[in-house]
Each structure stands twice: as C-alpha cells, then as structure tokens.
Amino acid sequence: KAGVTQTPRYLIKTRGQQVTLSCSPISGHRSVSWYQQTPGQGLQFLFEYFSETQRNKGNFPGRFSGRQFSNSRSEMNVSTLELGDSALYLCASSLTAGGWEAFFGQGTRLTVV
Amino acid sequence: KQEVTQIPAALSVPEGENLVLNCSFTDSAIYNLQWFRQDPGKGLTSLLLIQSSQREQTSGRLNASLDKSSGRSTLYIAASQPGDSATYLCAVDSGGGADGLTFGKGTHLIIQP
Numbered sequence: 001k002a003g004v005t006q007t008p009r010y011l012i013k014t015r016g017q018q019v020t021l022s023c024s025p026i027s028g029h030r031s032v033s034w035y036q037q038t039p040g041q042g043l044q045f046l047f048e049y050f051s052e053t054q055r056n057k058g059n060f061p062g063r064f065s066g067r068q069f070s071n072s073r074s075e076m077n078v079s080t081l082e083l084g085d086s087a088l089y090l091c092a093s094s095l096t097a098g099g100w101e102a103f104f105g106q107g108t109r110l111t112v113v
Numbered sequence: 114k115q116e117v118t119q120i121p122a123a124l125s126v127p128e129g130e131n132l133v134l135n136c137s138f139t140d141s142a143i144y145n146l147q148w149f150r151q152d153p154g155k156g157l158t159s160l161l162l163i164q165s166s167q168r169e170q171t172s173g174r175l176n177a178s179l180d181k182s183s184g185r186s187t188l189y190i191a192a193s194q195p196g197d198s199a200t201y202l203c204a205v206d207s208g209g210g211a212d213g214l215t216f217g218k219g220t221h222l223i224i225q226p
Contacts, residue, residue: 004156006156033213033214035213035214042216042217042218042219043202043204043214043216044216045212045213045214045215046213047213048211048213050211055211056208056211056212056213058213088154090156090157092157092214097209097211098144098209099144099145099164099206099209101145101147101159101162102147102159102204102206104149104156104157104158104159105156106155106156107155109154
C-alpha cells in the first residue's frame with residue numbers, strides 16, 4: 001500500500017513569502033503530525049491533527065499553522081518566511097489517536113533565501 | 114518536559130560486528146518508544162515500536178528493549194552490514210500522540226566494508 005506522500009519535495013522561497021506544504025497519509029490513517037528538522041535543533045514537533053482537529057501544537061510562532069481535511073489529508077502553512085525556517089519538514093501518519101506507530105513521509109526540503 | 118538522549122552521537126565499526134545503540138528518557142510515563150532510521154536527506158523509516166507494556170521487540174537482525182522504570186532503551190543490531198549505515202533515532206510518545214514524538218538527536222552509524 002502507498003506510504004505517506006509529501007508534496008512538493010523541494011521548495012525555494014524568498015524571505016517574507018508564505019508557503020503551503022501538503023501531506024497525504026497512509027490510506028485509513030486519521031492522525032497526521034508535522035515536524036521540523038534542522039541540523040541544530042533536530043526533530044521538533046509542530047502540530048498534530050486528528051479528525052480535522054488540531055489536538056496540540058509545539059513551541060512554534062503563530063506564523064506556523066495547519067489544517068486537516070475530511071479525507072485526512074493535511075496542509076501546513078508558514079507565513080512571512082524567515083531564513084531560520086529553512087529545514088526539512090516531515091509529516092507522519094498514524095492509524096488513529098492514542099500512541100500508534102508513526103509512519104513518516106520523505107519530507108519537503110524548504111530553503112528560504 | 115520529556116527529554117531524550119542518545120549515546121553515542123556517532124559510531125564507526127567494521128562490517129560483521131554486533132552493536133548496541135542507547136537511548137534514555139527523563140519521564141517514564143510513556144505510551145510507547147519507537148526506533149527509526151534516517152538516510153541522508155530522506156524521511157524516517159520505522160524500525161521497531163515498543164508499547165509501554167512491552168519489554169522488547171525483534172525484527173530480523175534488530176532487537177529493541179525497553180526499561181521504563183530506568184528510562185532506557187537499547188537497539189541491538191546483529192551482524193552489521195554496510196547497508197545499515199544511517200542515522201538511528203529514538204522517539205518517545207508521552208501524550209498518546211497529541212504532543213507528538215520527542216526525539217533524541219540520533220546516532221550516526223557507519224559500517225566499514
């Protein structure tokens with residue numbers, strides 16, 4: 001079966017612009033989480049969605065937002081991009097809420113110039 | 114706040130050796146612990162998931178153990194191969210998915226042919 005699909009794979013944006021990343025979870029999975037990975041900070045939790053509701057958000061500014069659709073697909077948006085937002089953004093899907101195994105996509109590499 | 118530490122940060126061994134990667138966490142109230150593998154520039158591949166009620170899990174040449182009371186997990190790799198070269202990440206779920214996974218910084222493993 002198909003894994004977690006993230007699009008696009010690579011993005012180059014200019015400071016001040018906004019960007020939207022997409023994540024399609026494994027078929028049947030209803031929980032989607034987003035993470036930011038940088039060389040300095042490692043992997044950090046952004047937010048988690050289940051049944052179209054954001055259950056929690058990590059320690060990131062309000063410029064980072066997301067949503068989940070009724071088909072469990074999720075998008076995350078970053079507004080007013082800063083150089084420090086350059087990172088690998090990873091999406092993970094789980095069957096449902098409550099401590100199930102997480103499966104990750106290949107990520108979107110965002111470069112802000 | 115949960116913190117996850119992985120030791121060593123880097124490891125280089127000749128092919129064929131058995132090796133152990135270590136992971137420690139500060140809060141023993143966890144739902145599960147998951148080991149991942151990450152190849153350069155790629156997403157995360159799930160290796161093993163240990164639920165909080167379990168002591169160990171095995172998959173092929175990999176064996177992971179969990180000691181919740183001491184806040185430790187180990188990943189044992191038997192008969193290492195050059196294809197095992199990657200970064201290995203340990204992640205803890207402390208909130209049933211709602212708070213995301215808390216990751217260690219990883220162990221960068223190189224298996225010399």
